[in-house]
Every structure is written in C-alpha cells, then in structure tokens.
Amino acid sequence: MSDPSTYKFNHTMFRIKDPKVSIEFYEKVLGMEKFKESAGSDFTNFFLAFPSGFGGSNLSDDEKAAKMFNREGILELCHNHGTESDSNFKGYASGNEEPGRGFGxxxxxxxxxxxxxxxxxxxxxxxxxxxxxxxxxxxxxxxxxxxxxxxxxxxxxxxxxx
The missing domain is CATH 3.10.180.10 (2,3-Dihydroxybiphenyl 1,2-Dioxygenase, domain 1)
Structure with missing residues (x-):
C-alpha cells in the first residue's frame, strides 16, 4: 500500500526557447542553481533549485542529483533543440493568455x-x-x-x- 503522507511536490517543468538566457535568469536573478543536465536526442532538460534545499553545503552536482527526488522545489527547464535560433519560433504559451489559458x-x-x-x-x-x-x-x-x-x-x- 502506498502512503500519501510521504508524497512530495517535487518539480515543475517549463519549455524554454533558449537555455543560455533562461538558465542565466534563474541563476542570476532568482539565485537558483543548475545542478543537473539531461540530454535527449532532440531536447535537453536542465534541473535548477535553491541550494539550501539539498540539506548540505558544498555538495557536488552528482550528490545533488542523487537527492533530487527526495526534495521539493525543483524547476525543470526543457529546451527543444533549435528553438533558440529559429526566427519563426513564436515561443510557448505561458498559460496566462488565450489560447491556452490555464497555468498561472x-x-x-x-x-x-x-x-x-x-x-x-x-x-x-x-x-x-x-x-x-x-x-x-x-x-x-x-x-x-x-x-x-x-x-x-x-x-x-x-x-x-x-
């Protein structure tokens, strides 16, 4: 039997146009830290979080990645390769305008x-x-x-x- 009292809200994923711009924003503006990068054939996922949530200082990225599913407050940024240089790419729906209103x-x-x-x-x-x-x-x-x-x-x- 699974115990819901042990469940945690682990992460949220945003699709992003340009990882260089987005990662810099979340690190420099909000103080998050990229601790894991996971590449697929046509996309790359970047995982960021506030360092204090890992329960220790001076942890390596590998140690943080090993703890990532036991903590809350992770942001996953998903970059579909090519969007950063596609002049016709209009961006993703933020969820706050039509069409696609839903996410806030x-x-x-x-x-x-x-x-x-x-x-x-x-x-x-x-x-x-x-x-x-x-x-x-x-x-x-x-x-x-x-x-x-x-x-x-x-x-x-x-x-x-x-």
Missing part, C-alpha cells in the same frame, strides 16, 4: 519584497505587477525570459511591503 505562475518567497523588487529593477527584469500596483500590495509578479509569470512575496508577511 510559480511563486518565490524573498527576505524583503521591496529590496528584491529594487534588485530586479537594477537587473532590468520586466514586471507584470509591482507591489504598489493594484489591490494586492504584498506581492509582485515578474516575467521570466519566456513570458512565464513568477509571483514574488515576502517569506515573512510581517516584513512584507510596507
């Missing part, structure tokens, strides 16, 4: 929402929604290079946007 976003918590938003501005990140816009003043949304939405909120609501 992933969410990342940060230590300080205002400071994170300033950092994103300094890095030239495109915003969908800033904390000062709309009714929900405690969140922001940014776009990744493929147009996927990423919700940004403070990990401590007491120090959320003031």
């Amino acid at each position: 976003h992933i969410a990342i918590t940060v230590d300080d929402l205002d400071a994170a938003c300033k950092r994103f501005d300094d890095l030239g990140v495109k915003f969908k929604k800033r904390p000062e816009e709309g009714r929900m003043r405690h969140i922001a949304f940014i776009y990744d290079p493929d147009g996927y939405w990423i919700e940004i909120l403070a990990n401590n609501r007491d120090v959320a946007h003031k």
Whole structure:
C-alpha cells in the first residue's frame, strides 16, 4: 500500500526557447542553481533549485542529483533543440493568455519584497505587477525570459511591503 503522507511536490517543468538566457535568469536573478543536465536526442532538460534545499553545503552536482527526488522545489527547464535560433519560433504559451489559458505562475518567497523588487529593477527584469500596483500590495509578479509569470512575496508577511 502506498502512503500519501510521504508524497512530495517535487518539480515543475517549463519549455524554454533558449537555455543560455533562461538558465542565466534563474541563476542570476532568482539565485537558483543548475545542478543537473539531461540530454535527449532532440531536447535537453536542465534541473535548477535553491541550494539550501539539498540539506548540505558544498555538495557536488552528482550528490545533488542523487537527492533530487527526495526534495521539493525543483524547476525543470526543457529546451527543444533549435528553438533558440529559429526566427519563426513564436515561443510557448505561458498559460496566462488565450489560447491556452490555464497555468498561472510559480511563486518565490524573498527576505524583503521591496529590496528584491529594487534588485530586479537594477537587473532590468520586466514586471507584470509591482507591489504598489493594484489591490494586492504584498506581492509582485515578474516575467521570466519566456513570458512565464513568477509571483514574488515576502517569506515573512510581517516584513512584507510596507
């Protein structure tokens, strides 16, 4: 008998146009780390996660890959070879526009929402929604290079946007 109390939400997969651009965004902007790459004949999957979730520092990529199915919060980026140089490629549906509305976003918590938003501005990140816009003043949304939405909120609501 399988015990659902042991189940974990392990990862989410996004299809991406250009792995160089997307990996740089997730590493430099959000602080994730690529720890595994898995190539197929016409695609490559890249696995990224926040380093703190591996339960130890200074682990090798092989050690992280061995632990990947026992943790939560992994992002898999799937690159179908050739999309990065295809001038006719229009990109993937983000799930937030027609056709294809369905998927919404992933969410990342940060230590300080205002400071994170300033950092994103300094890095030239495109915003969908800033904390000062709309009714929900405690969140922001940014776009990744493929147009996927990423919700940004403070990990401590007491120090959320003031």
